[in-house]
Amino acid sequence: MARLEAKTRNMGDDLKRINEDLGTSKKCKRALENLQTKALEAAQDL
Numbered sequence: 001m002a003r004l005e006a007k008t009r010n011m012g013d014d015l016k017r018i019n020e021d022l023g024t025s026k027k028c029k030r031a032l033e034n035l036q037t038k039a040l041e042a043a044q045d046l
Helices: 002-044
Strands: none
Touching: none
């Protein structure tokens, strides 16, 4: 029973880290999309 509780706790910790990484990935994706938009706008001015 104690091993099951430990595994459940570890899985919860892993899930928390995965969710944090997902949030970071989404922020990076948005930043890259914004940079791409700005680059395309700047290229039109050339």
